[in-house]
Amino acid sequence: MIDTHLMKLRARDRVSEEEERAIRGAVSEVREFAADKTIIRAGEDLTVSLLLVDGILCRYKDLSDGQRQITELHVSGDFADLHSFTLKRLDHNVMTMSRCRIAIVPHERLKAITEQHPHLTRLYWFTTNLDAAIHREWEVSLGRRPSLARIAHLFCELQARLGLVGLVNGDGYDLPLTQTEIAECMGLTPVHVNRTLRELRERGLLEFRSGRVSIPDLAALARVAEFDPAYLYLEPRAR
Amino acid sequence: MIDTHLMKLRARDRVSEEEERAIRGAVSEVREFAADKTIIRAGEDLTVSLLLVDGILCRYKDLSDGQRQITELHVSGDFADLHSFTLKRLDHNVMTMSRCRIAIVPHERLKAITEQHPHLTRLYWFTTNLDAAIHREWEVSLGRRPSLARIAHLFCELQARLGLVGLVNGDGYDLPLTQTEIAECMGLTPVHVNRTLRELRERGLLEFRSGRVSIPDLAALARVAEFDPAYLYLEPRAR
């Protein structure tokens, strides 16, 4: 049930049997959520963290004029808000982008982990630092990359992150997002995303239709995106 | 010497005498660095973290065409790279923007803290999550805010963060940045930053000259920026 989560951790460091038991024991329940529901609102007092088992989630912030900026996407195996354990409330909302299965992890059980499992604590600390690294890479996209590279980069990132948990198949992966949501990730308008996706398609770099991403030539796409996966810290290492 | 650091921690949670001793004992040495020096390069193996005692630092990433994106600014009392403790190498560079005094904290001593001081560990975990929150807010600026609000927001953030460590005086604060560096933070060109600063000045919202920021009417500036300091988690709370 939390297999993708363990895959992700074990891609970065060793997780002992005992630690695995601690992780499994930290889940209090598993719930299903419909698509397009905001499940955490900024400012709420939080006493649990959410571990995404299946589906796609995002973190987003609203602006006063109704615009929204998505700050990160989450895939199977990600904690959506492990950081709420230390922050106690969030500065952003969390929303389902598809039907989702989510494991609930009470903060008191995470606290017990910090008291009893220093290594696992460091590993979880690592994962929130990884979220920050993803935020930084998005800052680069939003601040400096032209729209073509910006969108190409997003799809490269998702290919890498989904690949890690076995969700890449054939020449691509399933991604139940709308063009409007892509726009909200990358600071563009839906119209411009549409034109940019067309250009990617015409260049033979990427197809994105009805929730499915096809990447005929990943190396070519990565070149356009100037994608360097170093920021995803994919190599195992003692933490 | 690390007083601003303790001020910052204590603004967010209680720090016991024993914890304070552990923090002080974690510093191995203090060094001085000249301005405009890259002191950590992306990808290097790291065994220490850097705690900024005095000066201004930034995290930045380079693009292949020579552009750069600054992803966060650091002020006195901030760890520049506490996240390198779990990441072991960085996905970004760290550069001095002024003459800086920096305390060196070996990772092995941080590791000891994670083994012996769970509460302090959570508090330090919190501070890296705060960095991520700042990254998210910058994503919103970079993705969605027009240039005027974008720059106004940056100066509001710095006012709040410098205020926390007693570095706001009179109607503003010292900030030894060039317009080009502001541009690198906010995804704009130096020329456009110049025009935008002029507009802020003409509207009576902000003066920025020779390393000094003056904000005659902070409330008005915050209104233009739509600045909400919630993302800085300024209220104390048990972590």
Place this chain on the structure above:
DNA sequence: CGTGCCCTTGAGTACAATCAACGTTCGTGG
């Protein structure tokens, strides 16, 4: 078989970038 959501395309616009030139300040060396 509407109705609504999403995608697509066209036309015109605007904000910010680019290109270019000049001013100011400051440090340095003759």
Place this chain on the structure above:
DNA sequence: CCACGAACGTTGATTGTACTCAAGGGCACG
């Protein structure tokens, strides 16, 4: 003490990427 150069800041003119506004098409669902 002044001449020079470099870095930073300022302004104008022009260009361009992405936005806005608008309309129509495809498809799923009730």
